[in-house]
Amino acid sequence: MSYCLRHALVADLHRTIKPNNNMKTFFAFSILISLFSFDVTLAQQWSSTGAGPFGSNEMFPVGNTIRTYSIVANYQSSNNGDTWTADTMIGMGQYPDIYSIAKCGNKYFSGDEYGKLFESTDAINWTLNHTFASGPLPYILVDGNNIYVVGDGVGIYYSTDAGANWSTGNSGLSNSGNDISQIVKVGSDIFISTLDGVYKSTDNCATWVQKNNGLPASVQTNGIAYNGGALLTSGYGVGVYRSTDLGESWTQVTNGFNGFLFVGGFYTDGNLIVVGGSVSTAHYSTDGGASWTKINTGAATGFDVFKDFEVFNGILFAATSNWCLKVALTDLGIGTTVSENIIPKNKFSVYPNPSMSAVTVDFGSSTVTSHDVAIYNSVGELMKHLKLTGNKSTISISDFPAGNYFFTSSEGTVKVVR
Numbered sequence: 001m002s003y004c005l006r007h008a009l010v011a012d013l014h015r016t017i018k019p020n021n022n023m024k025t026f027f028a029f030s031i032l033i034s035l036f037s038f039d040v041t042l043a044q045q046w047s048s049t050g051a052g053p054f055g056s057n058e059m060f061p062v063g064n065t066i067r068t069y070s071i072v073a074n075y076q077s078s079n080n081g082d083t084w085t086a087d088t089m090i091g092m093g094q095y096p097d098i099y100s101i102a103k104c105g106n107k108y109f110s111g112d113e114y115g116k117l118f119e120s121t122d123a124i125n126w127t128l129n130h131t132f133a134s135g136p137l138p139y140i141l142v143d144g145n146n147i148y149v150v151g152d153g154v155g156i157y158y159s160t161d162a163g164a165n166w167s168t169g170n171s172g173l174s175n176s177g178n179d180i181s182q183i184v185k186v187g188s189d190i191f192i193s194t195l196d197g198v199y200k201s202t203d204n205c206a207t208w209v210q211k212n213n214g215l216p217a218s219v220q221t222n223g224i225a226y227n228g229g230a231l232l233t234s235g236y237g238v239g240v241y242r243s244t245d246l247g248e249s250w251t252q253v254t255n256g257f258n259g260f261l262f263v264g265g266f267y268t269d270g271n272l273i274v275v276g277g278s279v280s281t282a283h284y285s286t287d288g289g290a291s292w293t294k295i296n297t298g299a300a301t302g303f304d305v306f307k308d309f310e311v312f313n314g315i316l317f318a319a320t321s322n323w324c325l326k327v328a329l330t331d332l333g334i335g336t337t338v339s340e341n342i343i344p345k346n347k348f349s350v351y352p353n354p355s356m357s358a359v360t361v362d363f364g365s366s367t368v369t370s371h372d373v374a375i376y377n378s379v380g381e382l383m384k385h386l387k388l389t390g391n392k393s394t395i396s397i398s399d400f401p402a403g404n405y406f407f408t409s410s411e412g413t414v415k416v417v418r
Contacts, residue, residue: 044332045298046280046318046325050077052084056319059310060101062108062123066312068319069098071113080313081326091126092118100150102140109163111137111149119163129163141183148190148205150180156192158205169205177208182224182265184231186372187387191231191247193221193265198233200247214250215241223265226385227273228288229372229410234263234275242289256283256292267309269380271408272334274316276306282318286334288410295332300325311380350407354417357398361407363391371409378404 053068053075060067065076067087074087074096089096097113101123108120109129113136118126132151139150149157155170155178170178176196183192190201197212197219212219216238223234231243233250239261241250263277273285275292280300283292301322308319311329318325348363348371363371369390375383375397383400386393397405400418407414 044293044327045296046282046300046327048299049081049317049324049326050083051323052077052086053319053324055321056324057097057099057307058101059308059317059319059324060103060123061310061312066310066317067123068324069096069101069110071095071097074098080315081317081324087124089126090124091120091128092116096126099136099138100140102142102147107162109140109142109147109149111140115151117149117157117163130157130166132157132166139180139182141185143185146204148183148185150183150192153179156180156183156205160204167205169201170208171206172208172210173199174210176220177210181222184224184226185385186226186231186246187385189246191224191226193224193233195220197221198224198247198250211247212250213248214243222263223275225266225268225273225289227268227285227374228271228290228408230288230290232266232273232289234265236263237261239263240275240289240292253289253292255290256285256294258294260294264306269311270376270406271413272311272316272329272380274309276309276318278303278305280304280320282306282309284316284332284334293332295327298325298327348409348411348414350414350416353414355397356418358394358396359416361388361393361395363411371411373407373409376406376408378406 055072056068056070058069065078067076074089075084076087077084098110099113100111102109106121108123110118115132115134117129117137119129120126133154135152137149138152141148145160145162147159147163151157155168155173157166158169159166174196177194177199179195181193190205192199197210197215198221199208200211201208219235219238221233221235225232231247232240234240239257240253240263242253243250260281263275267274271286273289274282276282280297280302282295285292304320304322306318306320310317314329315326316329350359350361361373371388373386373388377383397418402418405416405418407416
């Protein structure tokens with residue numbers, strides 16, 4: 001079975017942040033800088049989409065459309081956001097308010113503001129899957145038959161049988177640790193970002209251990225992601241931190257942020273990572289979060305808070321606290337399709353290529369004893385994440401549909417055709 005991973009919602013900064021006086025001072029200063037500065041690289045800037053979506057919580061591709069979700073109204077566009085048509089959600093009550101959405105195979109799952117999880121095959125007609133405790137469900141992670149749903153202030157709800165049965169995983173979490181913004185799975189390990197820092201589970205959410213070594217004291221983390229062999233977390237007022245040892249230690253990333261510390265959650269697509277912030281500020285990275293580049297403000301307003309991102313048809317879309325925005329990937333210098341942005345001088349190879357059944361991943365004479373390899377499809381969905389021991393391993397791809405796949409590690413990216 002193929003594995004799909006969706007980063008469904010960037011953390012809502014207004015919900016998760018309790019700034020101290022120093023943070024408020026810096027925040028006010030950041031607003032002034034934003035209002036009186038201008039961008040010089042005009043190509044690398046946000047532009048407006050057509051009129052329609054406002055204050056969207058979520059964006060998601062469905063078929064040949066990009067869709068937005070909010071309590072105000074839901075929209076879809078089939079022309080890259082130039083124009084929008086209102087959507088009607090059927091089966092979700094009079095005022096549907098989707099906070100998160102995910103897909104694997106032919107089924108969509110969505111969580112709303114009231115603790116209800118719905119499922120659908122067309123993202124229009126929905127049936128109730130389960131009612132959890134009251135409160136928003138701000139994030140969903142799907143990995144094969146495993147579904148992980150964040151319950152705001154409760155912990156993690158998880159299912160190992162495609163949503164037929166549910167359990168709650170919060171053992172080891174503090175009260176603040178139950179306030180979770182994002183979740184990511186790396187192999188069999190699961191990480192969450194919380195108001196009490198980062199937690200890790202090695203037993204499929206049953207128990208949790210805090211992993212804050214190197215993070216600021218009393219840190220409130222807004223996001224968690226894994227890309228290019230590195231784990232990333234963020235905090236409002238502390239910026240982005242990076243770990244290359246699966247959360248055992250953290251180092252602050254300063255390259256490209258230029259002192260900007262007010263960041264939210266992460267979105268990943270292939271080797272692209274995007275992190276949003278307040279005052280219309282978003283950054284992106286293509287090297288596992290080691291360095292970052294700001295996307296110039298453009299059409300964004302001075303007080304926009306980024307809530308979600310989505311790559312669709314070679315365009316990076318953004319849902320904000322105001323209108324939706326977009327920027328072409330080519331304008332960011334990363335190619336028309338992120339997954340096809342092949343890193344030159346790869347230090348590993350994959351063969352035979354093409355292959356219908358299995359491939360060998362060969363790291364040659366590398367002195368590294370283990371390697372993290374992620375396999376993405378052509379639309380940026382994670383198919384498999386592997387921890388390989390030694391320099392040569394055989395990987396089955398017989399369960400993948402025909403198409404292009406991208407084997408990514410800290411040593412490069414290789415395109416494989418099945």
